[in-house]
Amino acid sequence: MSQLEIKDLHVSIDEKAIVNGLTLTVRSGEVHAIMGPNGTGKSTLAKAVAGHPSYTITSGDVLLDGKSILAMQPDERARAGLFLAFQYPSEIPGVSIANFLRAAVQARMGEGEELDATAYYKRLYSKMDMLKMDRKFTSRAINDGFSGGEKKRCEILQMAMLEPKFALMDETDSGLDIDALRIVADGVNALRSTNLGVVMITHYQRLLGYIVPDFVHVMWNGRIVKSGDKSLALELEAKGYDWVKKELAHA
Amino acid sequence: MSAPALTSASLTGAFTPEAFAAHLKTVAHLPAWWLDRKQAAYDRFATAPMPKRTDESWRFATLTGLQLDGYARGGTVALPQLGHAPVGIAKAGRIVLANNRLVTHDAIAADFAARGVIFDTLQNALRRHGDLVKSHLLAQPAPQGSEKFAALHTAFLEDGAFLYVPRNVEIADPLAVFHYAHGAHSAVFPHTLVVAETGARVTLVDLFRSTDASRQFACGQNDLFASHGAEITYVAAQTWSRDTLSFQFNSTVARRDARVLSLNLHLGGRQARHESYSQLQAPGAHTEMLALTVARGRQEFDQRTLQIHQAPHTSSNLLYKNALLEQSKTIFSGLIVVDADAQKTDAYQSNRNLLLSDEAEANSLPGLEIQANDVRCTHGATSSPIDPEQEFYLQARGIRKAEADELLTFGFFEEVLSKLTNDQLHDALRELIRTQFKQ
Numbered sequence: 271m272s273q274l275e276i277k278d279l280h281v282s283i284d285e286k287a288i289v290n291g292l293t294l295t296v297r298s299g300e301v302h303a304i305m306g307p308n309g310t311g312k313s314t315l316a317k318a319v320a321g322h323p324s325y326t327i328t329s330g331d332v333l334l335d336g337k338s339i340l341a342m343q344p345d346e347r348a349r350a351g352l353f354l355a356f357q358y359p360s361e362i363p364g365v366s367i368a369n370f371l372r373a374a375v376q377a378r379m380g381e382g383e384e385l386d387a388t389a390y391y392k393r394l395y396s397k398m399d400m401l402k403m404d405r406k407f408t409s410r411a412i413n414d415g416f417s418g419g420e421k422k423r424c425e426i427l428q429m430a431m432l433e434p435k436f437a438l439m440d441e442t443d444s445g446l447d448i449d450a451l452r453i454v455a456d457g458v459n460a461l462r463s464t465n466l467g468v469v470m471i472t473h474y475q476r477l478l479g480y481i482v483p484d485f486v487h488v489m490w491n492g493r494i495v496k497s498g499d500k501s502l503a504l505e506l507e508a509k510g511y512d513w514v515k516k517e518l519a520h521a
Numbered sequence: 522m523s524a525p526a527l528t529s530a531s532l533t534g535a536f537t538p539e540a541f542a543a544h545l546k547t548v549a550h551l552p553a554w555w556l557d558r559k560q561a562a563y564d565r566f567a568t569a570p571m572p573k574r575t576d577e578s579w580r581f582a583t584l585t586g587l588q589l590d591g592y593a594r595g596g597t598v599a600l601p602q603l604g605h606a607p608v609g610i611a612k613a614g615r616i617v618l619a620n621n622r623l624v625t626h627d628a629i630a631a632d633f634a635a636r637g638v639i640f641d642t643l644q645n646a647l648r649r650h651g652d653l654v655k656s657h658l659l660a661q662p663a664p665q666g667s668e669k670f671a672a673l674h675t676a677f678l679e680d681g682a683f684l685y686v687p688r689n690v691e692i693a694d695p696l697a698v699f700h701y702a703h704g705a706h707s708a709v710f711p712h713t714l715v716v717a718e719t720g721a722r723v724t725l726v727d728l729f730r731s732t733d734a735s736r737q738f739a740c741g742q743n744d745l746f747a748s749h750g751a752e753i754t755y756v757a758a759q760t761w762s763r764d765t766l767s768f769q770f771n772s773t774v775a776r777r778d779a780r781v782l783s784l785n786l787h788l789g790g791r792q793a794r795h796e797s798y799s800q801l802q803a804p805g806a807h808t809e810m811l812a813l814t815v816a817r818g819r820q821e822f823d824q825r826t827l828q829i830h831q832a833p834h835t836s837s838n839l840l841y842k843n844a845l846l847e848q849s850k851t852i853f854s855g856l857i858v859v860d861a862d863a864q865k866t867d868a869y870q871s872n873r874n875l876l877l878s879d880e881a882e883a884n885s886l887p888g889l890e891i892q893a894n895d896v897r898c899t900h901g902a903t904s905s906p907i908d909p910e911q912e913f914y915l916q917a918r919g920i921r922k923a924e925a926d927e928l929l930t931f932g933f934f935e936e937v938l939s940k941l942t943n944d945q946l947h948d949a950l951r952e953l954i955r956t957q958f959k960q
C-alpha cells in the first residue's frame with residue numbers, strides 16, 4: 271500500500287498565489303475526483319506536485335510513502351511512481367513515441383541493464399491494442415499533429431507503459447468521444463485494480479459514470495472547500511458552482 | 522625586409538618550403554601537370570596572409586586558433602593500428618586512407634567496373650585516368666576566405682578518393698571513404714572527388730576519423746560534379762579528435778536537372794572551419810545543402826556557405842542546424858547569390874541553433890545578393906534554448922534532464938536526418954551523434 275499526501279500546499283506563479291493551503295491524501299487503489307471552476311488552480315496543483323519548475327511551492331509538503339518529494343527533480347518524482355497526464359500535452363516534433371517511451375522505460379532500469387527490445391515492443395503493442403490505438407502511432411512524433419482525443423489516448427498509453435503508483439489525470443476526458451472515453455476508462459479501471467491511486471481532475475460528471483470515484487472534492491480559489499462521495503458530483507451537476515459559493519458564504 | 526625569417530615562419534607554420542620539397546619527393550611519380558599545379562599552389566599558400574580580424578569572411582572566428590605550427594606528415598599506418606570500426610551500412614565499395622596513404626581498398630563490383638565506374642585512389646586515378654581527373658580536380662576556386670588554406674590543401678594533397686560514374690549508371694549502395702589521422706601532430710589532407718555523368722546516380726560517404734585524442738591538423742576538400750540529370754548524395758561525418766584544427770572545403774557543381782544532396786555532420790575538432798560553394802549552372806539544377814553540428818566543451822565550428830544561381834529555374838535549399846552545449850561556439854555565414862539572368866530561382870537558406878547551455882555562443886550571418894527580379898529567396902536564422910515545456914514533459918516521464926535534452930536534440934535534427942532515404946545511413950549518423958552526447 272502506498273500513500274500520496276498533499277499537506278497544506280501553497281503554490282505561486284510569478285509571486286501570485288494560486289494554490290492556497292490544499293490538503294489531500296490518496297491511497298493505493300483510490301480514485302479522488304477534483305472538480306472546480308476554470309482558473310481555480312487544478313492544473314497548477316497537478317503540475318506543482320509533478321515538479322514543474324515554473325511553480326514555486328511557498329509552503330506545505332507533498333509526501334510519497336511518508337517521504338517528501340519536494341526536493342526531487344521531476345524525473346526523480348516520476349521514477350518514484352508519480353504520473354501526470356497533462357491537460358495540454360506538449361507536441362515534440364522529431365521524437366517518435368517509440369523512442370520516447372523506450373527512453374522512459376530505460377530510465378527506470380538499473381545501470382548497465384539492457385532493455386529487451388522484443389519484450390518492450392510486445393508490451394507496447396498490447397497496451398496499444400487495449401487502447402485501440404493504431405500501431406502506426408509508434409513511429410509518429412510525440413503529439414505532433416495529433417487530434418485532441420489522440421493526445422489524451424497517448425497520455426494513457428504512457429501511463430499504462432510506465433505503471434505509476436499515483437496518477438494525476440488532468441482533464442483526460444476532455445476532447446474524448448464516447449467510445450474513446452469508455453476505452454480510457456477501461457484502461458484506468460484495469461490499472462486501478464492493480465492498486466493505482468488516481469487524482470482525477472474533471473469538469474464532467476459523465477466520466478465519473480465510467481470511473482466511479484471514491485471521493486469527490488470541490489476546489490475553489492486554490493483549496494478544497496467541499497468533499498463527499500460520488501453523489502456530490504451529481505449535486506454539482508444539478509446545482510452549479512454558485513451553490514458551493516453560497517454555502518461558503520453562509521459558513 | 523627587416524625580419525623576413527619571422528614573417529615567412531608565421532605565414533607557413535610547419536608547412537615550410539623544406540616540408541613542401543620533401544612532400545614533392547613522395548609524389549614525384551605523378552603527372553607533371555599536377556606537380557606544376559601543386560608548386561603554384563604552394564607559392565600562393567606561402568605568400569598569402571593569414572586571416573585578419575578585419576576580414577569580413579573571418580568575422581567571429583578565433584584567429585589565434587589557426588596557427589599552423591607544430592604539425593608534420595604522420596607515419597605509415599597498417600589497418601590493425603586504426604582500430605577500424607565499421608559504420609554499419611551496406612557498401613558498394615570502400616577506401617581506407619590513413620595519414621594520407623592508402624591502407625586498404627575494397628574495389629567496386631566487377632559489373633560496375635565493366636560499365637566504366639571508377640572508384641580508386643586519387644593517385645591511381647591521376648596515373649590511369651589523367652585527362653578525366655585533370656578537368657575536375659580542384660577546378661573550382663575557394664572564394665569564401667580560405668584561399669590560403671585551400672592552396673595548402675592542393676600543395677600537400679598526397680592521396681584521396683576518386684569516384685567516376687558514367688552515363689546512366691546507378692549504384693544503389695553507398696561507397697565509403699575513411700580518412701584517418703593517426704598519431705600526435707599528424708597533418709592530413711583528405712580529398713574526395715565525385716564525378717557523376719549524365720543520368721548517373723550515386724551515394725558517397727566520407728568519414729573523417731582520428732585514432733586517438735591527440736593534436737592534429739586536417740585540411741581537406743571534397744568536390745562534387747553532377748552532370749545533366751545526375752543525382753549525387755554525399756554524406757560527410759567529421760569526427761576528428763577534440764584537439765584537431767580542421768579545414769574542409771566543398772565545391773558542388775550542378776548541371777541541367779541535376780540533383781545534389783549533401784549532408785555534413787560536424788562532431789569533432791577543436792576548431793573546425795567548413796566552406797561550401799554550390800553552383801547551380803543550368804535550368805532544373807537543384808541542391809540540398811544540409812548540416813548538423815553538435816558542439817561541446819570549447820569547440821568552435823565555423824561554417825561558410827555560398828549558393829550561386831547562375832541559370833534560370835534552379836533551386837537550392839540550405840538547412841544548417843547546430844546544437845550547442847557547454848561553452849561551445851558556432852558561426853554560420855551564408856550567402857545566396859542570384860545572377861541577373863537566373864530568373865525563377867527558388868533559393869532557401871536557414872540556420873537554426875539549439876542552445877543547450879547559457880554559455881554557448883551561436884553567431885549567424887545570413888545574406889542575399891539578388892540581381893534577377895523574378896525570384897523566390899528566403900533566408901533566416903534562429904537561436905533558441907530548449908523549450909522548457911517539452912523538457913518538463915519528458916522529465917515528467919522519468920527521463921533524466923541530460924537524456925531529455927539529447928532526445929530533444931534528435932527531435933531538432935530529425936528534419937535534416939529524415940532527408941536521407943537510406944535507413945542504415947540515417948541510423949549510422951544517429952549513432953555517431955549519440956556518441957558525442959556520451960562524452
Ligand SMILES: Nc1ncnc2c1ncn2[C@@H]1O[C@H](COP(=O)(O)OP(=O)(O)OP(=O)(O)O)[C@@H](O)[C@H]1O
Nearest residue numbers: 283288306307308309310311312313314315324357
Ligand atoms: N504559467 C503561468 N503564468 C501565469 N499565470 C498562470 C500560469 N499558469 C496558470 N496561471 C494562472 O493560474 C490560475 C490557475 O490556473 P490553472 O491552470 O491551475 O487553472 P485550472 O483550475 O486548471 O483551470 P481549467 O479548469 O480552466 O483548466 C489561472 O488564473 C491562470 O491564469
Ligand SMILES: [Mg+2]
Nearest residue numbers: 312313314357
Ligand atoms: Mg486546468
